[in-house]
Amino acid sequence: MFMATVDSSIVIISMPAIFRGIHLDPFAAGNISYLLWMIMGYLLVTAVLVVTLGRLGDIVGRVRMYNLGFVVFTAASVALSFDPMHGGAGALWLILWRVVQALGGAMLMANSAAILTDAFPAHQRGMALGINQISALSGQFVGLVLGGLLSAWDWRAVFWVNVPVGVFGTIWAYRSLRELSARRKARIDWWGNIAFAGGCGLLLVSITYGIQPYGSDTMGWTSPKVLAGLIGGAALLVVFGIVETRVPEPMFHLGLFRNRHFAAGNAASLLASIARGGLQFMLIIWLQGIWLPLHGYDFADTPLWAGIFLLPLTAGFLLSGPLSGALSDRFGVRWFTTGGLVLFGGSFIGLLLLPITFPYWAFALLIMCNGMGSGMFSAPNTSAIMSSVPAAYRGAASGMRSTFQNSGTSLSIGVFFSLLIVGLAHRLPGTLEAGLRAQGVPASVAHHAASLPPVSTVFSAFLGVNPVQTLLGPSGVLHTLPARNQAVLTGNKFFPNLISGPFHHGLIIVFATAAAMSLLAATASALRGNPRPVELPPAGRRAGAKAAKQ
Known part of the structure; x- marks a missing residue:
């Protein structure tokens, strides 16, 4: 699960190195689509296919589908690392093999929770699923750091890193995993x-x-x-x-939604995913486009450092997830899931109140609380969902849970990014035009640069490129200006100071929306009640322990 979700985020930080490696300018006309599909294609495929692959696991065997997922994922990783083409063809090669890689990742995601639910008795299930779920969520953020480190060496290493893990995992899975579920023949x-x-x-x-x-x-x-x-x-x-x-x-028994624990758990998961999914994009743009340059970091170095400065978020996941999963086995899930979502939403309110040039200790504390709240919620919620369905439908239920989570992430990127762009579109053009003209840029060129879609400016910061060079480079006017003006325009202070006001306005809208989503998710979680873990008789415990050992 960690490997599958690392690959949903590892290319985000690696984009500058990947585009340089395949000799493609992401800001040329029509090339923004390559950039978006490199990121969104993986998320889209996993969101669409997990229910189908989970249900298929119920029919032909969950372990069989999981093991096949390792094979497909590893083969796609090899193909990605040997991209033989450049330009648009090279980008299409990467996008298509990312889709194949996502197919393997979806097989892993759809069946892993069901396999663990089969293997562990009820009084240990929260801990087992907690480790699994936190591995998945932390993978999204570890991928940011890993992508920065590996792409600084070689962009192909971003895909090579999966190969030894995939080969080992494939051999281990085929040798060690046994099918514990009773396969039930059914028509597709x-x-x-x-x-x-x-x-x-x-x-x-x-x-x-x-x-x-x-x-x-x-x-x-x-x-x-x-x-x-x-x-x-x-x-x-x-x-x-x-x-x-x-x-x-x-394919999926909609009657399962009559179960309050299943329905409330999935509703809370969808809302929390929408609140969380676009968070990493907003924080990366905030760090790379404003905070890091203002603190002396070159734009080219900001992708790596953004991943490093987001490590407290991952630490929060890792600290709270397995512990909350284990404790929920003893004390029930409602207080952990609801309390975690309240902490999660509170961290968004804290981020909303931060100044644009925040003290890092306050930022680190807030994103750690965000990670802890998400970890407190995710592990017990997964256990509650998987424990509330009949054994015969655990694969489909696991797939539906993953669909809500992955779709929420994709939907979140669309919603939050749109809110941010709307905020920038109202305030950025006038501010940008005035700032450029003040540095001697001709009025017509300044007006043209200010009228360009804000998405190009945001993606410049996102890719570790000085946005002013992206805006003025095609016109050639930058080199005609006095050296002092050139130094100001391309320095670390000009653009971050220029964009900070409009960007902060957009951030307020985004974080307020995320806080509202979190509180709605907390309400849905509270409505599930407080189901106690099923107490197994001694014989049942021995059987469960034997199954887990196998």
Whole structure:
């Protein structure tokens, strides 16, 4: 699970090195799509396929699907590291093999929680699933640091790192894992699978294109294709719901949502994922575009240091997750999940109140609280969800849980990024034009640069490139200015000071929305009640311990 989720974030920090390695300018016309698909493609595939692959695991064997996932993931990692092409063709090679890699990752994600639920008795399940869940969540943030370190050496190492782990994991899984679940023959629900994959896929693809510029608009939400995709995706999900109530052996039994613990747990997971998913993007842009340059770091070095400065977030996950999972086995899940979400939401309020040039100790404390709150919630919530369904449907239930989590992350990126861009679009153009003209940039060039979509400015900071060079480089005007003005414009202070006001306005909107989502998730979690762990009789404990040992 750690390996699968590391790869959802490891390329984020590695993007500058990857684009340099394949000789592609991400800011040239039409190339923003490559950048977004490199990030979003993996998330989209895992979100769409986990339910189908989880249900398939119920039918053909969860261990069999999990082991195959290791093989596919490792083979794709090898192919990614040997990209033979450059330019747009090289980018397409990486995107397509990232999709294959995501297929393997989805097999792992869909079946790992179900395998652990089969193997561990109820009084140990929270600890086991807690370790699994925190491995997944911490992987998202460790990937940021790992990507920065490896890409500084060689961009291909970002994909090489998976190969030895994948080979070892494949051999270990085939030698050691045994099928504990009773396989139940069933027909594959083709129409349900097609409707669900099509509906989720259309929605998430539309979100990916919605955050790109369209015509003269700063974003693509008014594009007919985006609107058609959103409407069509929603319609297909309605069709999926109808199909699942009509077929004798559905892909997913919607009747499971009548179980309050299952329904409330998944609702809380979706809302928490929306609050958390876009957080790393906002924090990275904040650090790379403003805070780190103002503290003397070169733009080219900011991707690596952003990952390092976000380590307290990962530490919070690692400290609270397994401990909360183990304690919830004894004391129940509601207080841990609800309390964790309250702490999680409170950290967003704290981030909202921070000044744009914050003292690092306050920032580190708040993101550690964010990680601790997320860890307190995630492990017991996963245990409660998986313990609330019949054994025969654990694969599909695990897939649905992963779908809510992964879809929430993708949806969060679309929602938060759009909110940020809206905030920048209202305030940045005037501020940017005035700042450029004050440094001698001709009025026409300054006006043109200020009228460019804010998304290009944000991605410049995101990729560790000086945004002023991105804005003025194509015009050639930068080299015609006096040396003093050039030094000011390309220095570490000009752009961060210029953008800090508009960016902070956008951040307030984003963090306020995340806090509201967290509190809604806490409410959903509290409504589940407080189910006590099932107490096994001595014989049951021995059987459970034997199963776990096997």
